[in-house]
Each structure stands twice: as C-alpha cells, then as structure tokens.
Amino acid sequence: MINSNGLNEAETPKSILIKYSPQFLIVGIILLFYIHNLWFDFTYIDDNLIVFDEYEKINSLFDIPSTFVNGYLYDNYYRPIVMTSFIIDTAIAGQSSMMYHLTNIILHIIVSLLLFKILTKIGFNDKVSLITTLIFAIHPLNTNAVSWIVGRNDLLLAVFAVGSLYFYLRYRETRSNFYFSLSLIAYFFAMLSKEAGILVPVIILLFEIIHNENKSIKWNRIYLLLYFFIPAIVYFCLRSFVASINVREEISFNSFIQNIYILFEYLAKTGYFLYIDPLPNKNTTLILIGSLLLVLLITYTILNRKDNRIRIFMFGFLMFLIIVLPTLFVRVNADDGEFNYIDCRMYLPLFGIMISYAVIIEKIFVSLSKPVIIVLGTSIFIYLSLFTFLNNQVYKSGLTYWSAAIEKNPQRATYWMGLGFYYFDNKMYDKAIHCAENAIRIKPENTEYYYKAALAFETTGDLIKANDVLERSINIDKDNPVTVVNLIKNYLKLGKKVKADVWLSKFLAIDLKSKREKADLTSALAYYYAQAKEFNIAIKFMKIAIDVFPDNAGYNNDLGVFYVKNGIPDSAKIYFEKAIAKDSININYKKNLKTINN
Template structure:
C-alpha cells in the first residue's frame, strides 16, 4: 500500500478564510506596544504640539514644516511637509486625548489594514492563495516594522503606505482583463496618490511602479504598445508629483536645512557608493532582522574597494542580470518594484538628520520596500510547495519556525519602546557616540524632575559634540532651576555664540534677565531675537512681560497684540493682553503667562 504525502499547501482554499489569520497574528505580535508610552519625536509632534489640540490653527497644518509646531522655532524646521500625518494626530487626540495606548492602537490598525491591502493586491495577480498569503503573513509579523508600528511617530511610513497601496489597488482595478480603462477607479487612484504624497516623500516612486506594473502585468499584448500605454497611464501621477514639488518648494519653501544641503560629506561620489552599499545592508536586515537600531551611524563610503561596497556591486550585478534574463514577468515586476523603493533612500535629495549619522539610514524606511521583498520570497516557496510535494513538510516547518522567530523578535523589540528612558538607554548601548541620544535622554530626565541625571546626560552629549547649541541651552535651563543664574547665563550665551539664530536661547536668556530684575538687558535680548525673526511669538510675549514689569503698560499691550496678530489663538498672549487692559490697581507680577 502506497503512503500518501500529506498536502500542506492545498490549492483549493477560500482565500477569504485566511484574512482572520492575518489580522489575528498582526494584532497579537504588535499588541504588546499598547503598553508603551510616547517616545522620542512623539513628545514634540504630539505631547507638546499645540497644533493637534485645536482645529483653530487648521491652516497651519498645511502651510508649515512638519516639525515647526510653534511657527517660529527655527531649530525645529527639518524640511518635511506631511500634513496628513499631523491630521492623523489631531484625530487621535480628539478621540484619545494624550493616552498613548490609543495612538498605538491606531498604528496597529493601520498596519493591519495595510496587510489586507497587500493581500488583495496579490490575490489579483496570482492564481491561488499561496503567494498572497505567505507574502502578506511575512509582511504582517516582520520585526523590521517595529520602528514604524510600535513607535507612534513612525506611522509616517505606515500612513504613506496605506495611500500608496490603496492607490495601487485602485489602479489595478481600473484595468480590466481586456486592457480597457475603468475611469472611476483610475481617477480615485490619482486622488489617493495625492494624499500619499503629503504623507511622506517615500511614495514618489509610485508612478514608476504603476508604469512597470502595467507593462509587465497583465502579460498579454505587444511590448511596444504596452510600454506606450503604461507611460500614458502614469503621466497624471507624474503631474501630481510636479504639483507637489511646486507647492512644497516653490510656494511654501519647505526644504532641507542649510547644514544638510552644504554638508561636504554628501558629494556625489561618496553618496553613490554609500547608496549602493545601503541596498545590501537594508536587504540583509530584511532577511535577518536582529540587532535592530533606531539610530544607525553609517559613515559615507569613499572607495569602490571597501568590502561592503564591492560586495554590494557584485550582488546588485547578479540581481540585475537575473532580472533581465528571467522570463517570469511577475518576478521581473516585483524585482523592479523592490529596486525602485530604494531610490527615495539614495540621499541624492538631501533629508535633514544629525551629521553623525553619516549616510542616513533607518529601519522604518523599509516599510514599503518590504512589500516586494516578501513577494520575492514567497514566489519560490510557492513554486517548491507546488512542484516538490516531498518538500512541503520541510517548508511548513521552516515557515512555522520563521513565524515563531519573527513574533518573538517583535515582542522583544516592543519592550525597547516602553518609554524614553528604556528606549534611549537601549539605543545608546548600540550607538554610544551619538550626542542626540544623550540629549533626548536628558530631556526625559528634565520632564521627570531628575535634574542631576539630565545634567549628566547633557554633558555626555557635549563630549561627543561640543557645538551642540541646544544642549548648552538645556544645561542653562537646569542651572536656572538650580538657582545658578550666572552659570545659566554663560550657557545661554554659549548657545547663541555657536548659533546666533537660535531663538530659544535668546528667549531663555531674556526671561532670566527679567527674573533677575535686569530689565534693560532683557529688553535688548528680546529685541535682538525679534530682529532675527519678527514673528517670534515668545519674544513678543516675553518683551511684553518685561514692559509690564517696568510699568510701561502701553508698550506691553502692543507686544501682546503683535503676538496675537501672528497667532490669534495664542493663549499666553491673550491672557496677558486681557490682564493689561485691566491693569490699574493690579500688581504687574500677575503678568505671568510666559
């Protein structure tokens, strides 16, 4: 009697029955992040961001730099325009307040929704459930996504992917089997892509991806005609990109900071070599996601003969040859899709980041590239499962092992995002010479009243970067709290000496002079700040307070009015102006809203 080999990958399975499996596993592995607090950029973008807490400044969301939460703090402008992300924070705040669990739940739900989009996109292109399910399942539980899903501010890539995938799915539906266009789906796809562009710059590759998709899939038709039609269908998406560029750079003038644009480390040749190397490093992280690090220090490459650069060139050459030689058009498309996702990570268009990071790399950047990657992994697995029945049990065991490995890695990594102290302590262990990490850890200690620990962290930051002006300013604020006023003044002046445009140091110095009763010096400091930026609300408010303390109520009134003219909803200036109007008989010390 012949022994029948058990079929672990039956072809006839209702693909919709697998949807709950995807949802369940994605939620289970990432649910441990629900207990995490706000960390790193969450503080500035959410906790301390007044723009997400009221719809009165709704227009600011669309007109300001993503990090410019006050409209005047030069040090927080990094050259990003992502209004859709800020809107998502506004909705979360409306529902949850500042409960971090609610924000984390939103991230998880968005990730699950993206998993379903990936699944239904793949079901359209593959004949059965095997490739779509394996690819989506790997995407759902991949540890590389912890930085995007478990960190609230990491949702930029998740939200951008949502619109990217939805636009892709609508484009897919707009093309019927005969090659005719369904206008309704096509138009909606273009509109959704517009939302993707104002979520994160990463999605700029979608027009090229869609052109490649229309060319390679479906497989029928003459090559020249398909290429021509593909390019024509991609043109409206390219127009969206051009409009985006015009508005962002031409109208709003939101661009990378000058220190990034002028950095000699990022000349063309080292950038090119570093980019080639990064493709291999990123791919390695996708294959083996261990030792995940939120702050990757990656010095630019200077020679083609560096081991990693040379290896990367060899591997890319092999990959490109396989791409050209293969007759499997689906493999060709997803290989090209994978390569295209790296172009936004090339650093040829500068992005703002600390200079010690070198060639900027981040694990969250891999959220979209991981999609074609898991498809390229699933395709040979599905082939072996179908054509080598004897290997099905081995494949099943390997998949089970990967599931356990990925799941435990995600859960373990989620613990690192518990709070700022845990997160930065862990990240400092991995990148011990990164000054920004010590500053951020110091900021956590400051918020929790741990001044001695904060001072130690800030001084560690200055060891690795003596020119860290914002750190000197922070040390000044600690000395102010300790009553060490002369030491505080020295730190504020030191910050200004390093960066004469650093407004926050002027504000803190002027405020300290005011508290010391040296009103004339305070006035001069605030006036200097206003010469740098006449719309610096805090300086107007601070100057108004000084005038009020001097008894010059009319001058104080004008400063508060100027602040309100810049931002009508500013509660500090509003309070102080109302107080000035009834100042007769009221001690000037009541003007306290700084």
C-alpha cells in the first residue's frame, strides 16, 4: 500500500531506521571511536615513504594502470589495489593525511557490516550478531589496522576476502551465478590487496566441509571451487611475469620456528589488552596467556563436540589458524637486526575468532539472567573502550607513535631512528641528531645511523661535525663509497680541497661492482666538483658516468654544461646534441644548445 508521500508503508523512514538500526549503531560506534583520526598526522613508519618518498607513483589517476606492473613500498610487494586506493585518496585531497585516514575508517565500517551480515547468515540472531560485531568494531587489536595508514593492506584484504565469503554464502542460498561471479572477483581483488588473499578458497572449502548439517560432503560444491583457480592463475601470472618486484623477506621453515610464538601472542591479545603495543616485542606473559587460551579453546571444542553450534565455533577458529600460520613463514628484520611483527596482520584472523566467540556469546545469553548480561556487557564495553581509546592515541603523529615505541623498549635503535625521521622532516634537527646519536650508541656497528646523523648536521650547516660523524663511520666500514663521497662533498664545501683530494684517492681505490652505484656516485662527484668550480675534475667524473650509461640524456646535458663553464663550447655542443638526440622533447636541452649556437 502506498502512503500520501509515495512510499510503501512498510518502507517509511521510521521503519527503515528500525529495520537497519543494528547497522546504524555499528557505523555510529565506529565513528565515535575513530572519527577524530581524521586529524591524525602520519606515523612515519612506511606511511611517509608511500605519501612522500614514492609520491610520483600515486600523484595522478593516470598512474592506476602502472600499479599492476610496479611494486609497492620500494617494490617489495605486489599490491596494486592498495596503491590504487592511495592514488584515489591523493587525487581527492593531495598529501593531506585526512583522506587516507577517512578511507581506513570507511573500510573498517564495511568489514564490520560484513561481519554482522555473515553472522546472521550462518544462524545467529540479530542481538548476538550485533554484540559480536561491536566487539570487533572497537577491539583494541584493530587500532593498528584502522589508525595506521599503511594498515590499509589488511583492511582491503579483509574487505575482499570477507566479501568473497559473503557472496559465496549468497550463492549457496540463491544458486545465482551473479553472486558466484562476485565471489570470484572479490577473491581476485583480495590477492591484489595482500598475498594472504590467496587463502580465501581454503576458507570457503573449510566452510563447506564443516558447516554441513547433513555431515556428508557435497562434491558438486567442492568441484565448483575449482573455478577459484582461474583468478589465482591470473594473479600469479601478473605477479611473476608482468610486475617488477624485489622481495626482501626471508621465507623459510626456520622463520616459522622463530615466529611461532606470535600465534600465542595473537590469541592472547584477543582478550588481554595490556600488551598491545605499536611495535610488539616478544612477551612471555602473552605467550603464556595465549597458550592457556589455546588449551581452553580446544577443551571447549571437545566438551561441546555434540553441540550443533560447535561446527561454527571450529570454522571461526580454523579460519584464524589458516590465515595466521602461513604468515609465520615470513620474517623481515628491521635495520637494527631485530624483528618486528605488527598487529594489523591480525585484522582478518580476528574476524574468524569473532565467529567463534559469537558461539560463546550466544551461550551466555541463554545461560545468564538479563541483569547479569547487562552488567557483563557494560563491563566488557568499558574494558574495550578504555584500551581502544588509549591505543588509538599512539597514532596521532610520528612523535606520539615513536615516543610510545621507545617508552616500551628504549634499547631498540630503529625506534630512535624512526623518531629521528619525524624530527628531521619537521625541521627539528637538533632533536633528530640526538635520536641518531642514541641509535649509534645502541647499535654502533650500523653505518646507516651515522649517515643520518651526518645529514642532520649538514642540514644545520655544521659540516665539521657532519664529517666527524662520517669519519667515525669509516672506522667501521672502511670501503663504504657513499660515506667517502659525502666526506668529499663536505670538504669541498668547507674549501678544504687537499682533504677532499685525500678522500678522492680513497674513492678511486674502491671497487664499485654495481653499474648503477658507479654511475650514481661518479655523477654525484661531478656535481660536487662543479659546485667547487673544479670543472676539469667534474668533466672527468661525468664522463665515467656516461661510459656506464651512455644513453642517459641528463648526464650528457650536464657534461655539456660543465664544458661551457670550463670555456670549451665546441665540446659542450657535442654533448648537448647527444642529450637532445636521446630526449628530443626536453626544452632545457634545446635552450642550452641554442645558447651555444648563438
């Protein structure tokens, strides 16, 4: 029946509000806890690299196709969907952190709503589904994924992995090929978001095996899952034969043995929040709590093996294991030689754990009286809220993030360097120097820290102290050509050519095996000597760079400039013409040649 406003009476605004009140509540609670993230800055752990150091990869919508052939984070990963999301953010708001945070919040909302839908699909009532979803939505363990911009990897993985599962459940209900196709597409996007997406068919297969009321395998559905090989093959072809990536991670069984404690720590953090840190370190308390919780979960499964709901409980728990265990084979050490794992990787596994916990929550509703449930629910909400609020404050800026990491573990050199990067980018050079010196004190064998300290001194104009630091570095790594070149540069700026020439002799004695390194360093020396008006030496080193890469138009043009400065226009003309031949549309090269001809 149509009312006077032209609406079906069953679909009035009031009825819609009532019908979708759980979804509105989920969105409202998430915004309550995370909306202030819009005013958070960058944390200076990878987010600054993506938005600033690799800005040329995300500064235009026309860069979207290139994400499918290039790597992510210095070409270490293949995640074109993540890069595409950053490109869209940048197109909307430039390098402002606000848009990046807003997208993370939206993705978290989508995943939370999908959790609610899936819980209702597999038989939980709205009340149990809502409470479980709210726990997930404001769980402190998720702050790393939601509030850290680079947590986008795991948010997008969850959106598409869970989306694939949801569409598959819709297919089981309707037998519609449309939903099955959406499940395959979401699976493909999950893989393009993060490598763990490859596991989605395993999760769906697990669901088919466990969530089967007839306790007999329907082989037609199992065979149907073979279609998931199609997007998987396309993904591996793109990754292996099209994309240019350079994986730095160690993937081995030895890594798995070293990382196995993380499984227990992750389990512990699903309910014990005291040690949820921005950069976790191995924690004996968490390992013990996680081990105890694992025993309890297994015991619960055994004791309730005849309960119809135990299949759902097992599905959620096994989903957690399926996603977590393969990641333990991967290990990347920080630049101080230590190992970091981060909690955003628990975002999708926590989704599985929430399915298991929904079974327990359902039993609580049946077993306890309403007043007890209210008191218990309020206590849990306060418990979650307190730790989520406190953990979220860590992500306000690089200062809050790295200060919190240092407070937890002041003997990690890489944490001091992280804080130093924040100070350096914000032009607080004295504090950046202090941080670098602390890193050197903790890990004196790491020459990278000396280089960063020297850079901060250089920026303040104190070239003498910069060289003091660089010479300390040379005592550790005697044949580091980058350090030697920086010493030459600084001594030339100080007008101490004799000392510069001493270090130049040292440089010439170093065997540079990499062509790229040889070209980069010799061309850099050419520029430094040109700035010191030593054009003969500048010409000599630029010729070496050109010998390595003769088709580099920039090198040829700059050599022409050096010849002009040295009063040899005929030679300059030759190299300007070479530069134009290699890059005919460059206006500056043409202007240089025109100046010579006139």
